[in-house]
Amino acid sequence: MDTLFLACLVVLGIWAIQRNVSQAERTAARVERKLDLVMEHLDLHEEIPNKDGIVALVREGRTVQAVKAYREATGAGLLEAKQAVDRLT
Structure with a gap:
């Protein structure tokens, strides 16, 4: 019975944390x-940061490397970086 109570408590705790996040x-x-x-x-x-290098990569047609460089410079996610690099062209 204690194990069931503990399991329920853990599940409720996880649910509360997930809701807050x-x-x-x-x-x-x-x-x-x-x-x-x-x-x-x-x-x-x-x-x-390093915008000139990222733009140079885009001009060379190296979009994947430009996205990677953008992500490293800004900490952006993949989609955000791809959209930002697309706007640079």
């Missing part, structure tokens, strides 16, 4: 969208 992710995404709108309104652009 999901809520935090939604909040972060909402804040990021708002920040993007503010930056666009103010005509500000994010500084990308």
Whole structure:
């Protein structure tokens, strides 16, 4: 019986943590969208470390390497990096 109680407690704990993480992710995404709108309104652009090197890779047709370099420079995810590199062309 103690094992069943402990298992239920663990499951409820995992569920609560997962719910909080999901809520935090939604909040972060909402804040990021708002920040993007503010930056666009103010005509500000994010500084990308090694942007010249990334642009050079794109011009050489080495898109995969450009995406990898972008990810390493910014910490962006794969989709975000691909979209950013596509905008550089």
